[in-house]
Amino acid sequence: MLLRLEGLTKAYPGVVANSDVSFSIGTGEVHALLGENGAGKSTLVKMIYGLVKPDSGRMELRGKPYQPAKPAEARRLGVAMVFQHFSLFEALTVAENVALGMETPPPMRELATRIRAVSEEYGLPLDPARLVGDLSAGERQRVEIIRCLLQDPKLLIMDEPTSVLTPQEVEILFKTLRQLSREGTAILYISHKLEEIRALCDTATILRRGRVVATCTPRERTAREMAELMVGATLSVPERAPGAKGEVALGVSDLSIASPIPFGTSLKAVSFTVARGEVLGIAGVAGNGQDELLLALSGELRTAPDKVRVSSRPVGDLGPTERRRAGLVAAPEDRYGHAAAPDMSLVENAFLTAGLRRGLAARGFIDWKKTRGFAEEIIRDYDVRTPGPDVAARALSGGNLQKFLMGRELMQGAGVIVINQPTWGVDAAAAASIRQKILDQAAGGAAVVVISQDLDELLEVADTFAVLNEGRLTKPRPTQGLTMDEIGMMMGGAHGMEAAHHAE
Amino acid sequence: MLRLEKRPNPSRFWLYATPVVAVILTMVAGGLLFALMGKNPFAVIRTIFWDPVFGEFAWYLRGQLLVKAGPLILIAIGLALGFRAGIWNIGAEGQYIMGAIVGAGVGLAFYPTENRLIFPAMIVAGAFGGWAWAMIPAILKTRFNTNEILVSLMLVYVAQTILAKAATGFLRNPEGSGFPGSRNFGNYPAAANPDLIDGSGLHWGGVAALVVAVLAFVLLSRHALGFQIRLAGQAPRAARFHGVSPTKLTVLCMGLSGALAGLAGLFEVTGPAGQISIDFNTGYGFTAIIVAFLGRLNPLGIVLAGLLMALTYVGGEMAATNLGLPAAAIQVFQGMLLFFLLAVDVLTNYRLRIGAGAAKAGAR
Numbered sequence: 094m095l096l097r098l099e100g101l102t103k104a105y106p107g108v109v110a111n112s113d114v115s116f117s118i119g120t121g122e123v124h125a126l127l128g129e130n131g132a133g134k135s136t137l138v139k140m141i142y143g144l145v146k147p148d149s150g151r152m153e154l155r156g157k158p159y160q161p162a163k164p165a166e167a168r169r170l171g172v173a174m175v176f177q178h179f180s181l182f183e184a185l186t187v188a189e190n191v192a193l194g195m196e197t198p199p200p201m202r203e204l205a206t207r208i209r210a211v212s213e214e215y216g217l218p219l220d221p222a223r224l225v226g227d228l229s230a231g232e233r234q235r236v237e238i239i240r241c242l243l244q245d246p247k248l249l250i251m252d253e254p255t256s257v258l259t260p261q262e263v264e265i266l267f268k269t270l271r272q273l274s275r276e277g278t279a280i281l282y283i284s285h286k287l288e289e290i291r292a293l294c295d296t297a298t299i300l301r302r303g304r305v306v307a308t309c310t311p312r313e314r315t316a317r318e319m320a321e322l323m324v325g326a327t328l329s330v331p332e333r334a335p336g337a338k339g340e341v342a343l344g345v346s347d348l349s350i351a352s353p354i355p356f357g358t359s360l361k362a363v364s365f366t367v368a369r370g371e372v373l374g375i376a377g378v379a380g381n382g383q384d385e386l387l388l389a390l391s392g393e394l395r396t397a398p399d400k401v402r403v404s405s406r407p408v409g410d411l412g413p414t415e416r417r418r419a420g421l422v423a424a425p426e427d428r429y430g431h432a433a434a435p436d437m438s439l440v441e442n443a444f445l446t447a448g449l450r451r452g453l454a455a456r457g458f459i460d461w462k463k464t465r466g467f468a469e470e471i472i473r474d475y476d477v478r479t480p481g482p483d484v485a486a487r488a489l490s491g492g493n494l495q496k497f498l499m500g501r502e503l504m505q506g507a508g509v510i511v512i513n514q515p516t517w518g519v520d521a522a523a524a525a526s527i528r529q530k531i532l533d534q535a536a537g538g539a540a541v542v543v544i545s546q547d548l549d550e551l552l553e554v555a556d557t558f559a560v561l562n563e564g565r566l567t568k569p570r571p572t573q574g575l576t577m578d579e580i581g582m583m584m585g586g587a588h589g590m591e592a593a594h595h596a597e
Numbered sequence: 598m599l600r601l602e603k604r605p606n607p608s609r610f611w612l613y614a615t616p617v618v619a620v621i622l623t624m625v626a627g628g629l630l631f632a633l634m635g636k637n638p639f640a641v642i643r644t645i646f647w648d649p650v651f652g653e654f655a656w657y658l659r660g661q662l663l664v665k666a667g668p669l670i671l672i673a674i675g676l677a678l679g680f681r682a683g684i685w686n687i688g689a690e691g692q693y694i695m696g697a698i699v700g701a702g703v704g705l706a707f708y709p710t711e712n713r714l715i716f717p718a719m720i721v722a723g724a725f726g727g728w729a730w731a732m733i734p735a736i737l738k739t740r741f742n743t744n745e746i747l748v749s750l751m752l753v754y755v756a757q758t759i760l761a762k763a764a765t766g767f768l769r770n771p772e773g774s775g776f777p778g779s780r781n782f783g784n785y786p787a788a789a790n791p792d793l794i795d796g797s798g799l800h801w802g803g804v805a806a807l808v809v810a811v812l813a814f815v816l817l818s819r820h821a822l823g824f825q826i827r828l829a830g831q832a833p834r835a836a837r838f839h840g841v842s843p844t845k846l847t848v849l850c851m852g853l854s855g856a857l858a859g860l861a862g863l864f865e866v867t868g869p870a871g872q873i874s875i876d877f878n879t880g881y882g883f884t885a886i887i888v889a890f891l892g893r894l895n896p897l898g899i900v901l902a903g904l905l906m907a908l909t910y911v912g913g914e915m916a917a918t919n920l921g922l923p924a925a926a927i928q929v930f931q932g933m934l935l936f937f938l939l940a941v942d943v944l945t946n947y948r949l950r951i952g953a954g955a956a957k958a959g960a961r
Contacts, residue, residue: 392840417840431838434832436607
């Protein structure tokens, strides 16, 4: 037995994050940690990684009491972690980034040699001299993984590692993880992509509201069974009413625009149309122009008037407010600071985009009572778990805030809806309900663009499917009949990584 | 070991308690300072905080409080609007001076005509002077992305030079026997700004400060523009997503704060100061920065903070004359107030933890 947790409990003011959590991980075991948002997965791994101290309970590592006071101590004892959000400096090289994470980094040349050796051994090709800013998301993740592997860990914690990868890259990662497992490294794998867990993991511990509700062998369960254990309720698959497509509501033609984001991707001659009642799914690995496309559609980036048209009216030169008036609403990916102001209340955040279309202001004066009513409506209809509409947006968990923000955009009765990452970080049950609401909007006659990195999601909601790759959009194709392999190739394969693992 | 932990929600209690705690800490630390200087700290604190309001000469000093608080409040509210939006106009002092010069210039151009429209015209000109001076950093920022803190601050020194030139050159009193300084507005009723009630210290500037405070409060809490100002300061990207143009907002906020500072200058030069002189009551533009923060960038808070700051001015002068305290000690005392305010302010968003568990384990 490598790691044993016994009765771990951690409470924060107002919420018990973990309550009496016990399980153990064997040497070389791939162990899944499953749970909804707010189920306590993050807190649990933070305790294991020494970022958070448990209130009570004990941990044992290889039979000895284990109480890491800080991550450095955890790393010294052989526990490493790859975070969902990378902590890399874009302006530094791969080797420099790796060195920054080490207590006593060796000389640069020696480090580069070791990085090459490890990357070849595990089929994760990576050039130590490249700037991180030029790397794809999948490659950046490799930097994080290699940074961990250089410490020769006994336990590797991975938080939602596949959310940024193409299907081919996921395969490469899984091969690496299986190889590590064979060599005796245990892996604690956090995800809510159930099919992946079934493909990869030996055991799964399922958390609900901070407690362990089940331990199972994923291979012996269906994804649906696990999802229902996770949410403690039966799940419904989104239903779509087959609707006739109307006239074109959103037209984008030959849109090229330089990225305003450092190390961003410029859009190159993007063209597509979306009809009323149609959902266009745009796939692609993060950092291929998704953020830029959203900015260009929301009006934060402006272009020549006829590059973007809403119901054949040119809006390319209009700002966000005028575009909303024209009937186009947009939901950016980044919730904290872009889609929402973290320090403002939910009421204020409701006004942020819905003020105009919901008529929440008259002659410039905000009707806070009406706005509050709208916020309460969203909270009710989208099942947002919050003490009330007056709490700051940052106090909500990511999934809950996302529900609120989706509600805010979808309840404006807009003719064109653009959403980047509608269910990112949202639990299975909530994600299903958000997708259902998106389909309802389409059935009601809205033209919807869903930009997402979750292929399953796109296949579920989209009528037509296109891929954004290095700022270029493929020609939209009907979703029906597309195979995973075709999609993977549309996404640019594994970014030149097909050669990886050729030895096996 | 002390540790700061981020609160999930900003603390309402500390939002309001911070200024009070800061004032108390300033009294304690200031008292210590005065004691080290060989003065009786209780006597000094009493002279500064108690005597101007309730002491022997309160009948006069209370008026002085309003005279000092008026321009501070007027300027601080303008600054607070910008600070809320993340636009750092540090050069209110310069805008204050330019407002006074332009406004006074318009008035003096009409001398000795008596007409009821002259004073309103001067008010407009004063606001314009401050606005125009603030437009320099605003346009440099929006066009060339210069830092508005540096540019607005450096323009203060330019304005001071122009002021010296005005007092000794183009606005000098032709009948002043060559002494620097303009004509005295006290002798030119159409352009004068006397106490509305004799001896009350309340002139049009004080009235303007109160009106502006109420308007700014309504703007920030009820109006869409106030929402945009707060949004731009708290989450700039969300503000752009909302539809705020950063350029327009910068020009607007700099312009507003400049115009209000200019107004303050005009009211001051035509009222309490009486004339353009090389160093007519200056310093308000900088002190207003402290007032803005002491008042939590909230217009109503700023009214209270302005009165408090005026108290330290008036009381400080009393302490200087009656107890022989150097003027620098009073300035240190005022500086302490801002220092403690910013230090205690941390508690609004963070809570203090003592003896962290992680630290104990680390020491083992």
